[in-house]
Amino acid sequence: MSNADRLRQTGEAVRAAGSLTVAELAALTGASEMTVRRDLDALAAQGVLERVRGGARSLVLRGEEPPFALRAQDGAEAKRRVAAAVVELIGDGETVVLDSGTTCLEVARLLRSRRVTVMPLSLQAVAVLAEGAGQTALLVPGGRPRPGEGALTGPLTLSSLAAVRFDTAVIGCCGLDAAQGLTAYDLDDAAVKQAALRSSRRVLAATDSAKLTHTAHAFVAPVTALHTLVTDRSAPREAIDAIGAAGVTVRTV
Numbered sequence: 001m002s003n004a005d006r007l008r009q010t011g012e013a014v015r016a017a018g019s020l021t022v023a024e025l026a027a028l029t030g031a032s033e034m035t036v037r038r039d040l041d042a043l044a045a046q047g048v049l050e051r052v053r054g055g056a057r058s059l060v061l062r063g064e065e066p067p068f069a070l071r072a073q074d075g076a077e078a079k080r081r082v083a084a085a086v087v088e089l090i091g092d093g094e095t096v097v098l099d100s101g102t103t104c105l106e107v108a109r110l111l112r113s114r115r116v117t118v119m120p121l122s123l124q125a126v127a128v129l130a131e132g133a134g135q136t137a138l139l140v141p142g143g144r145p146r147p148g149e150g151a152l153t154g155p156l157t158l159s160s161l162a163a164v165r166f167d168t169a170v171i172g173c174c175g176l177d178a179a180q181g182l183t184a185y186d187l188d189d190a191a192v193k194q195a196a197l198r199s200s201r202r203v204l205a206a207t208d209s210a211k212l213t214h215t216a217h218a219f220v221a222p223v224t225a226l227h228t229l230v231t232d233r234s235a236p237r238e239a240i241d242a243i244g245a246a247g248v249t250v251r252t253v
Contacts, residue, residue, distance in 0.1 A: 001029065001030065001031075004076075006029050006031060006035075006039060007039055007042065007043060009028070009029055010025055010028075010029060010036070010039050010040070010043060011043050011048045011049060013025065013028055014043075014048075014049045014056050014057065014058050015049070015058045017058075018057060018058055019052070019055060019056065019057035019058065020055050020056060021054050021055035022036050022037060022040070022054060022055050024055070025039075025040075025055070025056075040055070040056045043056070044056070047059065047148055078208050078209070078232035078234070079102060079103045079106050079208055079232075080106050081232060081253045082103055082106070082206050082207070082208065082230050082231060082232055082253060083103060083104075083106035083107040083109070083110055083206065084110060084253070085230045085251055085253040086107050086170055086204055086206045086230050087107060087110040087111060087114070089168075089204060089228065089230075090111070090114070090116060090168055090170075090204075092114065092115045092116065093115060093116065094116050094117070094167040094168055095116070095117040095118075095119075095164065095165075095166050095167050095168075096111070096116055096117065096118045096119070096166060096167065096168045096169070096170060097118075097119045097121065097161065097164070097166045097168075097169045097170070097196045097199065097200060098111070098118055098119065098120045098121060098125055098170050099121050099122075099169070099170060099171045099172045099193060099196065099206075100120075100121045100122035100124075100125070100149065100150065100151035100152070100172065100189070100192075101122070101151070101172030101173075102172075103172050103206045103207060103208060104120075104121075104122070104125065104170055104171075104172045104206060105122070105124050105125055105128065107170055107206060108120055108124075108125040108128040108129050109128055111129065111136060112128060112129050112131060112132030112136050113132065113135065113136070114135060114136060115135045115136070116136060116137070117136075117137040117138075117139060118136055118137070118138060118139065119139040119140075119141055119160070119161075119164060119166070120138075120140075120141075121141065121143075121151060121152050121157065121192060121196070122145075122149070122150045122151050122152060123145050123150035123152070124150045126138070126140055139160075139164065141156070141157050141160030141161065142154075142156030142157060142159070142160050143156045143157030143160070143192075144156070144157075146186065146188070146189070151186075151189055151192070152192070153186070153188035153189060153191070153192050154188065157192050157195075158191065158192065158195045161192070161195040161196055161198075161199050162195065162198075162199065164199060165199055165200075165201070166196075166199055166200040166201065167200070167201055167202065168200060168201070168202045168203075168204060169196045169197060169199070169200035169202070169203045169204065170204050170206055171193055171196065171197070171203060171204070171205050171206070171226075172205075172206055172207060173193075173205060173207050173211055173220070174211065174214070174216040175211055175214040175215040175216040176205065176207060176211050176212055176214070176223070176229070176243070177212070177213050177214070177215055177223070177239070178223050178239070178242035178243050178245070178246055179242075180215040180219075181219060181220065181221055181222040181223050181225075182205065182219075182220040182221045182222075182223065182225065182226070183215050183216040183217070183218060183219055183220055184216055184218040184220055185216045185217065185218065186218060187218045189218070190218035190219065190220045193220045193221070194220055194221065197220075197221055197225055202227050202228075203225060203226050203227050203228075204226075204227065204228045204229075204230060205226045205228070205229045205230070206230050206231075207229070207230075207231055208231065208232055209231050209232045209233075209234040209235035209236070212231065212235050212236060212239040212240075212243075213236060213239045223243055223246045223248060224246050224247060224248070226243075226248045227248070227249065228248065228249045228250075228251065229243055229248050229249070229250045229251070230251045230252075230253065231250070231251075231252055231253075232252065232253060233252045233253060235252055240252065
């Protein structure tokens, strides 16, 4: 097991159980207790969990969004495939609003070499696109970054979105279900996604399959607001069929 896989498994196990001892995590991962302690210290530094005597406990309550650092490690290869498929759907010369989140950050890494205009909605994506070779025109919105996330929210973000008309919105999600629609964990984040949808001619949803059939508490839009969904090939067939039946083009990669 690679270091990244072991860290991901450790973080997910602690989140699922609420708390675990070093000995329990060593048995789960097959690593030594010394290695587990180092892993726990690293995850605690990233804000994924809290170190306690003899082990660790989760900082994420049931129904809350896992920390960005933990999500960035989860399903990284699938997210890269999804991002590549999304970028194939974007033509040169388009104006794009790019949502926050780990999958959209992978999209930013691929767009920075394209001749497009992009307004990214996270500090991480702003930094990535600013490193481009100069072909990408970067529009930086105002806003207040969400702590630990870097996602831009608030009235300055909403007014930035209202000032531009985009060819394409690339939207991430915390949950996507044919019946419950597109949902987010944070109400301010949901408002930003809604503003991006209103200002865009076409909406591409980019998400890993773990988000399908899941519902977070903040409603963004019905599934019919999407033109295309790009997800990975592990997506449940019943979820894909239901979303497709709503008139959404579904592409699995």
